[in-house]
Amino acid sequence: MPAGGMMEMMGSTATPPLYPSLMAVPDMPAERRAEFERLAGERMVAGSALMSAAIERLAASTQRGDDAAMQEAAAQMREGQAQFESGLATRRALREGRAARDIALDWFRREMHLVPLTSDAPPHGFFGLSWFHYFTMFILSAFAVTMVGMNFRRMRRAEVLVARLAGGGDTAMRTVADAPMLQRSVVPSPMTELTAPAVAPSLQTPNVPPSKTNSWTGLLRVVRTFQETPAVKTFRLMDLQGGELPFRYLPGQFLTVTVAPNGAAVKRSYTIASAPTQREFCEITLKREDQGAVSRFLHDRVTEGDTLQVTAPSGKFTFTGVEATSVVLIAGGVGITPMMSAVRYLTARSWPGDIFLIYAVRDDAEVIFREELEYLRRRHANLRLTIVAEHLQSPGWPYVTGRITRELLGTVAELPARRVHLCGPPPMMDAVKALLLDLDVPASQIRTEVFVGNEQRQMSLSTLPAADTTVAVVTFANSHRTAMIPPTKTVLEAAEDVGVDIEYSCRIGTCGVCRTKLLSGTVTMEVEDGLEPGDKSNNVILACQARTTSDITVDA
Numbered sequence: 001m002p003a004g005g006m007m008e009m010m011g012s013t014a015t016p017p018l019y020p021s022l023m024a025v026p027d028m029p030a031e032r033r034a035e036f037e038r039l040a041g042e043r044m045v046a047g048s049a050l051m052s053a054a055i056e057r058l059a060a061s062t063q064r065g066d067d068a069a070m071q072e073a074a075a076q077m078r079e080g081q082a083q084f085e086s087g088l089a090t091r092r093a094l095r096e097g098r099a100a101r102d103i104a105l106d107w108f109r110r111e112m113h114l115v116p117l118t119s120d121a122p123p124h125g126f127f128g129l130s131w132f133h134y135f136t137m138f139i140l141s142a143f144a145v146t147m148v149g150m151n152f153r154r155m156r157r158a159e160v161l162v163a164r165l166a167g168g169g170d171t172a173m174r175t176v177a178d179a180p181m182l183q184r185s186v187v188p189s190p191m192t193e194l195t196a197p198a199v200a201p202s203l204q205t206p207n208v209p210p211s212k213t214n215s216w217t218g219l220l221r222v223v224r225t226f227q228e229t230p231a232v233k234t235f236r237l238m239d240l241q242g243g244e245l246p247f248r249y250l251p252g253q254f255l256t257v258t259v260a261p262n263g264a265a266v267k268r269s270y271t272i273a274s275a276p277t278q279r280e281f282c283e284i285t286l287k288r289e290d291q292g293a294v295s296r297f298l299h300d301r302v303t304e305g306d307t308l309q310v311t312a313p314s315g316k317f318t319f320t321g322v323e324a325t326s327v328v329l330i331a332g333g334v335g336i337t338p339m340m341s342a343v344r345y346l347t348a349r350s351w352p353g354d355i356f357l358i359y360a361v362r363d364d365a366e367v368i369f370r371e372e373l374e375y376l377r378r379r380h381a382n383l384r385l386t387i388v389a390e391h392l393q394s395p396g397w398p399y400v401t402g403r404i405t406r407e408l409l410g411t412v413a414e415l416p417a418r419r420v421h422l423c424g425p426p427p428m429m430d431a432v433k434a435l436l437l438d439l440d441v442p443a444s445q446i447r448t449e450v451f452v453g454n455e456q457r458q459m460s461l462s463t464l465p466a467a468d469t470t471v472a473v474v475t476f477a478n479s480h481r482t483a484m485i486p487p488t489k490t491v492l493e494a495a496e497d498v499g500v501d502i503e504y505s506c507r508i509g510t511c512g513v514c515r516t517k518l519l520s521g522t523v524t525m526e527v528e529d530g531l532e533p534g535d536k537s538n539n540v541i542l543a544c545q546a547r548t549t550s551d552i553t554v555d556a
Contacts, residue, residue, distance in 0.1 A: 332424025
């Protein structure tokens with residue numbers, strides 16, 4: 001993404017006028033100090049993004065041998081470094097309780113290369129250089145090592161191609177299988193497909209464990225977008241250098257995207273709809289919600305070539321084929337995405353078990369992945385596809401009309417003995433789960449995942465009975481702040497209201513990033529998947545799920 005595009009994602013194309021504003025504040029109250037601390041944090045985030053974009057730009061221009069572009073990238077890196085360093089210094093000074101004007105004057109003296117008023121300048125290491133300079137030198141060294149590695153890889157691929165052209169036989173073909181960049185240019189003929197299928201390396205090692213939860217955070221490039229339905233779009237993401245993805249995942253897991261549609265960083269989680277057998281890209285498929293700030297931003301403003309900050313993988317709503325000998329996948333709306341990842345994964349590996357996919361939509365124009373599902377059904381006899389449309393917009397509908405009923409579920413042979421995965425809007429999930437239990441499916445065999453956006457979740461909670469209107473007080477012990485918390489709000493949302501930083505990712509109770517210590521009081525949690533063994537006995541809660549009707553204190 002160009003530097004301007006990256007800054008746009010951070011909310012502005014220019015850094016906030018932080019220091020002049022500080023000069024104008026004679027005696028800063030606590031709330032104003034918190035506001036400037038937030039601005040300093042935004043400056044740090046913007047500086048980091050600018051440096052990341054500069055490193056990417058520097059790598060591309062070095063590969064092209066474009067000296068002018070390299071010089072511009074280096075200047076961009078220095079600008080990002082200056083933004084980050086000034087934001088960090090400001091935040092440290094604010095947290096240490098220093099006067100606003102002293103902070104601004106120290107910044108001015110640093111900019112003019114004068115001696116600061118105070119002695120709390122960033123510490124220096126050997127030879128009089130700051131540790132930030134050492135960090136920059138480390139980044140540049142890593143960049144040099146990366147370029148050497150790329151050249152070595154290019155030479156290796158050339159050797160492989162020469163060996164194959166020279167008729168290296170099986171040995172040469174095995175070497176090609178170890179070079180994914182070269183393999184993409186090899187198109188097998190129909191005869192080759194019949195005699196010796198060209199199997200991707202990832203298909204030969206399907207049981208590679210996924211990365212640890214939230215183990216990788218970085219930038220991925222949007223290389224393709226696909227309009228699945230009028231309101232649903234797929235984004236294909238790849239590594240910036242075009243190699244394998246920097247993380248591994250299981251079918252049904254999700255990634256978290258961080259964007260800044262209104263200047264402040266916001267995170268939303270989306271299921272990875274592609275199969276883990278595809279190692280060079282992953283895809284997320286999401287619906288544009290009118291009230292969804294992030295979904296609207298992605299649909300309306302992110303285009304091919306842009307980069308997104310991603311954290312991955314997370315989630316326990318997975319099925320790989322080892323958990324059971326057959327599976328029933330029931331999806332509603334965009335809840336098809338984790339099911340699609342599982343179907344793609346199982347069929348790619350020629351899994352022999354029965355796969356029953358029941359997919360409910362509001363009308364036939366909203367069927368996501370219809371062509372691919374029908375194609376997979378024709379090729380794989382063990383995949384049974386049923387699509388249920390409540391309303392029809394065109395004639396000739398070959399599937400079921402209406403909603404998922406007890407009778408429809410009863411058509412699945414030996415249903416009580418099969419594992420069931422259920423994902424979709426909460427009302428649909430509640431109704432279908434009740435039907436499954438009525439059909440003697442054990443609750444232990446039913447796996448569910450709520451699939452609504454944060455805005456939708458708040459709307460559904462606003463319909464709680466009017467009698468349940470108790471408003472409690474939550475105290476954030478470490479931040480020395482309090483907030484009113486009605487039954488419709490979570491501890492995480494209350495924290496956001498008063499500027500308390502609780503790290504989060506999925507907001508649906510599965511990733512565990514928002515785990516927080518409950519010091520006093522009691523809470524209820526609708527989803528507890530993100531808790532680790534022993535957490536509940538140690539009063540650890542999920543801030544994104546915790547709700548209360550009495551006063552509580554949390555360690556945040």
